[in-house]
Amino acid sequence: MKNLIIIEAPSNLGLKQLRNVEPGVRKLPAWLKARGLHDVLQPQKVIHVEPPPYSMHLDKESGVRNADAIVSYSKTLSEEIKTVLNAGQFPLVIGGDCSILIGCALGLRSVGNFGLFFIDGHTDFVLPHFSETKAAAGMDLALISGNGPDKLANINSLKPYIAEKNIFAIGNRYLQNDYVKLITDSAISYYDLHNLRAAGMKHIVKKFLKKVESHNLDGFWIHLDVDVLNNEVMPCVDSPQPGGLSYEELRSIIRALLSSSKIKGINITILDPDLDPDGNYSKAFIENFSQMFPA
Structure with missing residues (x-):
């Protein structure tokens, strides 16, 4: 893709430590680069945004772990995204955990009014009182909307960074009733994995792109x-679940989205190199992900 800029966002601040080990997702940008992603995609430039040190601090004001550090990091990341977008370039942001979406969405909000196509095995639409982990990576969709x-949802007084009505969230397969009700009660267009397949993936993409046009958005x-x-x-993720999309299904979705002139950027999250010591799953991801991009 022309004008591709890779932004490395190796933050793990949005995850709770498990098994007394710091989450390994912070290693993902360097891990993918070492296994050939950059060689395949040939970015014009690589920008590294170093996060604050990881901790398990629970912020009393917000009820979210590492809230102050995430706010600081989101502001820094948003400025890099703003610069790239204003230059007419295409940012590929490589996390890190899902809390990097806060910085991405904040950067988008600072330059216009955008939509979001949210592809995730969870809804990430919960609030601190509902969350067992109190970790922002499980709340990112709620916060950015x-x-x-x-403290997290209204940085720089720009709330919401992306309006609920301009969001499609697809692929969830954690179907506990109280969890799902939170997003179905919102204005987000929501399709769990079963309903996504039943409706047809290309059909859902077309519905989203029509919304982008009808709402006169600056892009998505x-x-x-x-x-x-x-x-x-x-399987190299922090919250594995049975089932999920095939690579073929994911390619059909992302290729259709990337063919739109309204696409402005994409972020990748959660692949943990520590859970893929041989690198085989990561190599397969690089091969498949690179095929989703236009030449």
């Missing part, structure tokens, strides 16, 4: 959490 504590962003993929082809 103006829900939750203002793609959020890709790799845990939307089938656990057999992508």
